[in-house]
Amino acid sequence: MNWLDRLRFRLARDADGADQAEVFFHAIMDGASSFYSLGQRQAWANVLPREAATWQLRQRRLTTFVADLDRRCVGFCELDLNASHIECLYVWPALQGNGIASRLIELACDHARKQGHHALYIEASLMLAPRLLASGWESLGESAVEREGERLPRVRCKRQLNDTVL
Numbered sequence: 475m476n477w478l479d480r481l482r483f484r485l486a487r488d489a490d491g492a493d494q495a496e497v498f499f500h501a502i503m504d505g506a507s508s509f510y511s512l513g514q515r516q517a518w519a520n521v522l523p524r525e526a527a528t529w530q531l532r533q534r535r536l537t538t539f540v541a542d543l544d545r546r547c548v549g550f551c552e553l554d555l556n557a558s559h560i561e562c563l564y565v566w567p568a569l570q571g572n573g574i575a576s577r578l579i580e581l582a583c584d585h586a587r588k589q590g591h592h593a594l595y596i597e598a599s600l601m602l603a604p605r606l607l608a609s610g611w612e613s614l615g616e617s618a619v620e621r622e623g624e625r626l627p628r629v630r631c632k633r634q635l636n637d638t639v640l
Contacts (some may be wrong), residue, residue: 553625
C-alpha cells in the first residue's frame with residue numbers, strides 16, 4: 475500500500491499538538507531553506523515554542539485541519555473564521571509537493587464557504603505564494619513581518635469562495 479493511500483484529513487485533536495510543533499519547526503527550518511536565510515528561518519521558527527500545549531491552545535481558538543498519516547500529524551492548516559484568514563499552513567518537508575497543502579487549503583476554503591464566508595486571505599511565504607497564485611488566488615501585494623530583527627518577506631493573497639476552482 476502506497477503511503478498516500480494511508481493519508482487522511484480531519485480536524486485536529488489535542489494529541490496532535492506535539493506533532494504540529496515538530497511539523498512547524500521542520501517545515502520552516504528544512505522545507506523553506508531555499509527561500510529564506512538561516513537567520514530568517516531561525517527567527518520564524520522561534521515565534522512559537524516546540525511544545526504541544528502551545529498548539530493545543532491554538533486549536534481552541536482556530537479551526538485546524540490535519541493531514542494524518544498512520545495516526546501522526548504530517549501537515550496542518552489553521553483557519554481563523556473570525557478574520558476569514560488562514561493563519562498558517564505547514565507540511566512535513568519530506569512530504570511537500572504531494573498535494574497535502576492543496577488538500578488542506580481546499581478543506582479550509584470549503585469550511586469557510588459553508589460558514590458563509592465569501593473570501594479567504596493568507597500571508598503566504600515565498601515558498602507557498604507561487605503555488606497559490608497559479609491555482610487562482612489573487613495577489614494583494616508583497617509585505618513583510620519582522621521577527622527577532624529579521625525581515626521575512628511574504629505575499630498577501632485572497633481567494634474568492636464563490637467558485638469551486640482551488
